Amino acid sequence: MGNASGEGVKERLIALFFAANGILTIVILLGIFLFLAIIGLQAFYEISIIEFLGMDWNPDAYGEPAWGILPLLAGTVYIAVLSLIIAIPLGVASAIYIAEIASPPLREILKPAIEMIAAIPSVVLGLIGLIILAPWIANIFNLPNGLNALTASILVAIMALPTIISISEDVIRAVPDSYREASLALGSTRWQTVSGVIVPAASSGIVAASMLGLGRVVGETMVVLMVAGNSRLFPVSIFDPVRPITSTIAIEIKEVVQGDLHFQALFALGLILFLMTFAINLASDIFLTGRQMGR
Amino acid sequence: MNEKIKENIYFTIFRFCSFLSLVILLFFLLFVIKLGVGVLDLNFITGMWQTQDITKGGILPAIVGTFYLGLGVAVFSVPVGISCAIYLNEYAKNTGLVRVIRLTIRNLAGVPSIVYGLFGFAVFVQLLQFGTSLLAAALTLAAMTIPWVITASEEALKTVPDGFREGALALGATKWQVIRTNVLPAALPGMITGSIIGLARAMGETAPIIIVGATFYMRGLPDSLFDKFMALPYHVFILATQHNDPLAEEYAAGTALVLVILIFLMTLIAMIVRYNFRKKRKW
DSSP, rough: HHHHHHOOOOOHHHHHHHHHHHHHHHHHHHHHHHHHHHHHGGGGGTTTTTHHTOEEEETSSSSEEEEHHHHHHHHHHHHHHHHHHHHHHHHHHHHHIIIISHHHHHHHHHHHHHHHHHHEEEEEEHHIIIIIIHHHHHTTTTSOOOOHHHHHHHHHHHHHHHHHHHHHHHHHHTTTHHHHHHHTTTOOOHHIIIIIHHHHHHHHHHHHHHHHHHHHHHHHHHHHHHBBOOOOOOOTTTTOOBBHHHHHHHHTTTSSOOHHHHHHHHHOOOOHHHHHHHHHHHHHHHHHHHHHHHO | OOOHHHHHHHHHHHHHHHHHHHHHHHHHHHHHHHHHHHGSHHHHHHHHSSSSSTTOOOOOHHHHHHHHHHHHHHHHHHHHHHHHHIIIIIIOOOOHHHHHHHHHHHHHHHHHHHHHHHHHIIIIIISOOOOSHHHHHHHHHHHHHHHHHHHHOOOOOOHHHHHHHHHHHTTTTTTTHHHHIHHHHHHHHHHHHHHHOOOOOOOOOOOHHHHHTOOOOOOOOSSSSTBBBOOOHHHHHHHHHHHHOHHHHHHHHHHHHHHHHHHHHHHHHHHHHHHHHHHHHOO
16 A cells, blocks of 8 residues: 555656646746846846937947937838738748648648748858849849848748748648538639638638748848848838848847946847747737637 | 639649749759859868868868757757656646646747847856856757747647557556556657757757857867857858858858758658658557
8 A cells, every 4th residue: 555655656746747847838938038128128227218219229339329229120120021021922822722722642742841941041041142142132123232121031031931831721721621512512613712711711820820920030030140231220122231130139249248238238129029029929829729719 | 614714823823832932942952052062072071170271171060069069959858848748748637827838838939049049148158157158059949949849749649549548547557657658659759750850940040059159160179068169050150251261152052051961861851750650650
């Protein structure tokens, strides 16, 4: 009998061990938030909010450093909007094709092939941008060089595609067959079924997929660092060089003295980035679970 | 008839879209191969790096550094990820805590890698005094990889039929005995392959290791966890953007080629193992 209760203690300890690993994920997420907030918010002892929302980011300026994040934020927004304009139509069309139109053997090839895109390191895409795409863009639009928001957006769009395609495809295939059959039985063509029944039924899932794509785009660092041109000026046209929040952190973190104001300001940028992606992911989550509950 | 034509037009556009991105990508990769293949020789793969004359040296330290890093990430992320998946799939009931953990995992997977870099710098480099080192980088990337391992492991656990659990429980086995003898052996191949794909992605990351430990040049190979290290992705980045040698672009492409081959091989092997396992299993 004593042996059996020994077993019980052991069982409980093992269960506790596994639960602790589950809770560790919460610790990590909270840790990321707290460290960014504790270090980042210290910057606001010296930088006023109004200064932080200014039009000029120049921490190295002699005597009078400027901490306005708007040009950096504009860079992030430009690239996010441009790359989603490219990636959402392309991604959703691909997902519809793979889920509804392609033959099963073709689907078995296309799905893993698109997943392989996600395996390409972003630094390699950045290199491709530097040596191939940027010269093309410069040629086509007659620019001195092709390092600008448009070039970066095209490459970042490629990075967002696997996310958008695979989640959209999942939700499209999750639409019950009875929807298809009912529509076809009423005499609709396959196109009418896809455009009139299936896409509307999957729409909230497609929105969620696009939002997850947005999250990836906003956080992408290497491609924008290498091909977006890295200008701190406020961008006006899509052919202007930009420097989004991510690449600003990557460029400047190596130059700062640990613990000084510039260091804290970069953590404040990181905090903004974290909060942006957190909100985007949460919203996409709500869209996805809302869809499941509606069914 | 009109509707049929319309359908054909739309479906052709969709087909075009789904092939377009793949074709573009294939084209890009072929370009990198064409540019980089010229520098690939035995010396480039097995030689030590020489900054003064980049044509003389090889990228062995970067290959070894990336390998060590992958190993470190595996040690820190795979056990935690698999354990968390076991908790979620085998032990947990649908409580508030579990819903919070699941939400956390999805959010962790969406945190930008550069933010993990800042976190790793604050915690591992500064607070725990590991310095910019292999250890700090492995821990930072492990934090990033854990959600991927959890997701893959949970998928593997879900494919194990409940009959496996119920059969053993009916014979009087304890929960842990059920998991150890019946569930894990059936799920482990799927868990491992999913983890390998996650590791391959972590080894291709550049942004976090810029902050927490990679270096462009070092004498010899890292021989302690507290050493800095060279890494393939960081090497590509520096050669492509901060090296003024006219041949730097070619050497960047050559290094990128080695990196892509390494990652594709890992991913491909994982996919093949998973495919064979799925074909062989009898349930």
